[in-house]
Each structure stands twice: as structure tokens, then as C-alpha cells.
Amino acid sequence: MNIYFPESSKISQWTEWHLTTKGWQRGSQLHESDDEIREIEIALDRVLTCRYHENVTINSIWMQKHINEIWKDSDQKIVDEMLEKFGDCPQML
Secondary structure (H helix, E strand, C coil), X not given: CXXXXXXXXXXXXXXXXXXXXXXXXXXXXXXXXXXXXXXXXXXXXXXXXXXXXXXXXXCCCCCEEEEEEEEECCCHHHHHHHHHHHCCCCCCC
């Protein structure tokens, strides 16, 4: 039996995370149930921004997860200090 879902052959969701001097802060998001991006104002004290993705296609039984770095402060020292203090980009939506 084949099941076909023409409107949902691919699920693609993401959340942006901003590393600040206070830790990781959730940013803009795109979720399967939304038609548009939920825009969240970027933290002024960010040193790094990454985007966590989750993708599933109807032909796959595995969820693909990955993180893209989309912005980084030019001061690598502060980026490294904050990563050491607060850890890597959260892997959650």
C-alpha cells in the first residue's frame, strides 16, 4: 500500500540561535506548521549566530539534522570564550 501526501512530501524546519555574553538565545524560526518565518530581533551582544535544521522527506525514515554558522564576530577570542563558557549551538528547534 502506497500512501502519498502531496502537500507534505518534505518537512523542513529551523531555528536560529545567537550566542551572547549571557548564553544562547533563541532567534527566528521556521516550523512545519507555519507559512512564514517567525522573526525575532537579533541580540545586540551576539558573538555568533547559527541555524539548527531538521529535514525529513516522505521517502526517508531518518530525520536529517545539521547546523550552519551564519554569522560570526570578527573577534575570534570572544567567540571562543563564549563557546567554552556556554557550549556549542543548541540542537533543538
